[in-house]
Amino acid sequence: MRYRVLGALELRTGEGGPPWGSAKWRTLLAVLLCHANQTVSTERLLDELWGEDRAPQSATKLVQTYVSRLRQTMGDEAGQTLITEKQGYKAQGYRLAVEAAEFDAHRFEQLVEEGRRALDREAPETAAERLREALAMWRGTPFADVPPTPAVTAEATRLEECRLQAVDARIDADLRCGRHTAVLGELEALTAEHPFREELRGRLMLALYRSGRQADALAAYRDLHRLLSEELGVEPTPPLRDLHERILNADASLMATPAPEADRPGPAARKAHRGPRQLPPASPAFTGRHGEVAVIQALMDAAGDPEPGEGGRSVVLAAIDGTGGVGKSTLAIHAAHQLADRFPDGQLYVDLYGATAGQSALDPGEVLGRFLRALGVDGSNVPSDTDEASAQFRSLAAGRRLLVILDNAASVDQVRPLIPAGPGCAALVTSREMLTTLEGATHLHLDVLPQDQAVALLERVVGAERVRAEPAEAEEITRLCGWLPLALRIAGARLAARPAWPLRTLVTKLTDARGRWTNCASGIWPSASASR
Template sequence: MRYRVLGALELWDGGRWISLGPAKWRMLLAVLLCHANRTVPTERLMDELWGEEGRPQSAGKLLQTYVSRLRQTLGDESGEVLITDKQGYKAHGYRLAVEAAEFDAHRFEQLVEEGRRGLDRDAPEAAAERLREALGLWRGAPFQDVPPTPAVEAEATRLEECRLEAVDARIEADLRCGRHASVLGELEALTAEHPFREDLRGRQMLALYRSGRQADALAAYRDLRGALADELGVEPTPALQRLHQRILTADETLMPPERAAEGAAAGAGSGTPAAPPRAARTPRGPRQLPPASPAFTGRHGEIAVIRTLIEEHDSSGAAAADGGDGGVGGRPVVIAAIDGTGGVGKSSLVIHAAHQLADRFPDGQLYVDLHGATAGLTALDPGEVLGRFLRALGVDGSSVPSSTDEASAQFRSLAAGRRLLVILDNAASVEQVRPLLPAGPGCSALVTSREMLTTLEGATHLHLDVLPRDQAVALLERIVGAERVRAEPEEAEAITRLCGGLPLALRIAGARLAARPGRPLRTLVTKLTDVRGRLDELSFGDLAVRTSFQVSYDGFREGRRSDDLDAARAFRLLGALPGPDVSLPVATALLGLSESRTESALERLVDAQLLESPDSIRYHMHDLLRLFASERAEQEDSEAERSAAVARGLSCYLATAQQAVTLLDPLRPRPEHAVDGAVVPLGDSAGADAWLKAELRNLLAAVAYAVERPEPVARLGVRLAQSLQWFLYPRAHAQDLQSVNELAIQAARRLGDLESEAWLLDHLAGAHWLQRAYDDVRECLESALEIWRELGHHQGELRTLCNLADALCELGLHEEAIVVQKRQLTLARETGDPAAEVIGLGNLGRAHRGLGHPEEALTCFRESLEGARRTGNIHHQGFALYEMGITYMEQGKFPEGRTHLDQALPVWKRPGTYESWRGHTWSGLFPACMTLQIGPGPR
């Protein structure tokens, strides 16, 4: 049997090429050919044929039917070509036995390799013949009539890359044979299609120059250089720069051999120096790079750093050689070590960069996946890898030393005089990497690892983060199609956000969408929005976000180090704690460990890229990692342990928040209850203000989480919401204040906590006040008053009456405000509450001023100021001074108004005070200053 995939999928029936009818048959045969002579598990085949979402319940039986029909078409009723691999009585998978001569893709690769060997032997005619024969096997795009599956798409991409490399090699052979004119048209089309392929552009420049078109050759270089600068921010490779310089100086040695020889002879007779002899061609070394991902997107900065390292290394080597020091033996090898969490795209980055840099390393590129973080596989032994490298460099297998040290020394000796690029992908440790590094000054190494290999001497470290929004959307476009993404831009943004910018998650989401071209993006958005099922959705074929994370987490569960089990537990419980990040003291409370032991566990997670800590103060977990951590907690920790841990963390937030607002305003009464929780030491009001600002997002998330939980966690959320009033209201955080109080009111009602409900209604009125929704303010306050009176709670009633009077003034109901405020003053004097009396007098003054009674207003403000000074209430001293200043200005007494506002301003400039009132004070000063034509002076 013979097979063709370099175009439509076809079979040879003994007399003609035929195509399979049903699409599923073609898909099955295509997937088996992609894995020719390897077993493909039945689960994998079903995923390829139907995808996880569309797999019918009878998929197993259907697959057996398709296999049977395919065997009939192949004339293989005995099952010797399409072989069933079994586990017990059941089919575990299927394997298609294929000879190289039977399969056009295998024959193509054989011919290409023969052509390359011809180039290495400097036999360009034979090489060109073999390469033309190889390219003649192509009839169109690979698998062009097969519906897309992940395996088919990947193999088609690989074959297309191989075809392009074969075309490049054939053009090189033609150029060596002097056929520069015949390849010009082809090169023009290829460079237009692949504008950043510098090898193709170099051949185009050479062909143009040999055709007598020096100016066009130089223009081609300028075009490429401009495009590289605009798109990638880099310069052409030194090899291409040298070619440009030689064309610029009309170097005759660039001409075909016979032309160069003629030029040399002419020079001998005319006094022109003869051209130097052509250098002997170095045999072509190993080319082990995997195909670059066609969907690779962004990472321009990281690629630029890698290119710069190698370019500067090359430049320093050339400078050393020109300086006469005998070479570059003293230069260290360039080592770039790229670290990042699982699925962030480290492998794709180095493979993409390596393809761009391949022409700088003519002696070869060595690649190995070290399996440092591969599910189900142990990390490769360095000795095994060295055996692979040595055999690739031409060492006979029987001559490879069994000792790792000896093999490493032999590898360094072989690499010493060569220009090799070594890619060590997915490394487990520095110990695994060190023996695999070349020592030759012309060599470079790119290393990827989840952990930062900090002790790798001489390495430049790059940390790879998730993709920014624009690059994440661009990656989705490349996989799904730009037209489809742009038709639903909001949904595309949502997918990138729900994937957290993680390239692996985006690739999986894109593959799901590509497998269902008629399905709208919003369908996937709906599925990803379900937090409980998001990681299930981010799995397709052999890719799974959960599996990628599991490898890192399992390393801690094995407990190889003393702090590994602490790290595993910390990872799980951090996933249960609400909020975008966590500080060390709160994590210490959450885990119930000592601070030093907690810090050790967290730093282990940072090393493994399961946590991020850019400032060594706070720790952040990626959203998808948080979901995975939460899953592990539910599987491995009891409900009681999880609840107790979260309660410890929330109690720490509450106890510290209560301490902080007390430091900011020690005289203001607040309805708080003592809480038994660890307290973060704050020091003074400035420290309290800084802590509240740093933790605000976490505190808001803690309220939203806690109020939805049963007692006693719900009560912690209610109390935390009450405490946040004294930070959010003075800083005019209206939306946050409204949100937390609305949530907490529902919880208080569910708990039957009337006192908390009344306080929260009062605080919700403050949020409406900041938004000038005074009718809503009045409604909240009147509801709170009913509860206070039912409870006989005088302190709450006093505060709410004051706030209600204020709201009535804003509504222009000044007479009603006076009635309410006099009731409050009477209650304050009866209960002996001087602080409430101070506030009430200020509000009464405002009501009188609103009715046009300035003298009565000033009397109230003076009494309020005196009371505030007696009680030491700095805030209400400021309020009284401000109101007096405004009252004087309304009477046209601008100097007196300016004096009082000047005295009020320093109050609002204190840390932790009512920041929103600074603007009020300045606005009060402005008309006074304008009228008096004097400025307020420096502040």
């Protein structure tokens, strides 16, 4: 059996691909593949198959019919691959048993992880080979011919991001191999398509400089600087500014060619570079929260190297709670980036969709499957039982220094199986509600920003000159935004995109009670009476 989703959905049996009938067939298979080796409840399938439309009274029987026809197509009449999970005689859900070698998405992620590990051990030729093999599996947009559902859309978005990260890693490998001229055209196209991705811009600058085009490398930086300033009111990140300075000064070390792989440092010297690195980019507009960051850093200092005789120590666990838009995720990701070098065995990240409109909270078993594959477990060896998968995850984490970010949690039950147990490990959890029964957690309640930090955030996005020219209007904008970082960033981005607007224009628009809820694309827009 072969399943392909990196393009149009394909199911290939020994007799070739099936003649697809109803779109519901494709949707059913796609949703099951989004949750491969995990049970998908009948209720969830009804939501995915009919969405906001009212499901017919016979919907449950229709699902059973679709399952039966899909089994016939797969040659699985006995239900050994598409498994019915029952409670008594009643079907509670369905699980599609999939081996990594059968599923192009799982194989893609395996190859990408192998490529990243090769980069970590300074073997760029091997990394480039693995990453090229992974990217060659793509045939187009994931699930291209499947009607959109919450699960399919979320998984397609995740896979597209994984693809872009794999392209970036492959270009990094090519640059380390000295193939700077060969990647120039691709980098120019990618930076045009993704103008705000600073990693790609930095690789373009380096490739141009190594190709003898110093002026073009400096121009690429100026283009990004102008774009960030005009669109977002922020500066490039320190690593990119440092690269610009080195290119400006014609730093000869940037031209260094990589040493042969046989001459690279051994495993002991490379220890600090191993493990998955899944942290999303930190927000360039992050402002304030000095006290909270200090508390998190102090907590993480306790997650030192595991020592013999320290078996009584437990994982370090911080739980951040607060209302929507208050900046919980931004704080956790910012702190995690600052702490990353203390956890050389890896940083794992997942958005649990605990409070995301239109998304169902992720099942812990599905998240454990992602974590285990990221840590090198073959997909076919990931247990389908959540308790077994959790035990396997804890076993792998034991003796390692691992940081786990569990963002947007719905409940303690969702989080508990995902916590590593090693004394050198740590976890950061964010949620709307305080997870009071999460054992061993230090709780941080995140409030709205103080006035001075709210104005400082607006300056980061809009530009200090504009904000300081209208200080009263700037303070009024922060009040109308309820001092919430998310609302402030959205308001600031609107101003940054309209440099001719004075701040008082936005104040007028936000004061219009009829427009206040539609001015924010996220749906989060506090009333003017929001309490600080």
